[in-house]
Amino acid sequence: MKKDVSILWLIAAVLASIAGWALFIVLFVPDFNIYWLILSPIIIAFYQAPAVFLFGAWRERKRRAAETGDDDSAD
Numbered sequence: 581m582k583k584d585v586s587i588l589w590l591i592a593a594v595l596a597s598i599a600g601w602a603l604f605i606v607l608f609v610p611d612f613n614i615y616w617l618i619l620s621p622i623i624i625a626f627y628q629a630p631a632v633f634l635f636g637a638w639r640e641r642k643r644r645a646a647e648t649g650d651d652d653s654a655d
Contacts, residue, residue: 586645589638593631600627 604627608616616623 586638586642589634589641593634593638596634597628597631600624600631603627 601624604620604624608620608623
């Protein structure tokens with residue numbers, strides 16, 4: 581896989597993670613109470629799911645590129 585494309589997958593994962601945290605803060609922190617405290621790990625995990633998916637896709641593509649001997653696989 582080309583190095584530029586690999587970097588884009590990683591950047592997209594980081595941006596999705598930041599967006600997940602920002603969305604959690606914007607939606608739930610202003611009205612934070614004990615119920616949100618109890619549910620916050622589930623809510624944060626839900627908002628981080630796209631970042632985990634993108635990071636997993638990046639790792640899989642990087643592993644596959646290393647197996648096929650692509651010279652740009654080493655970042």
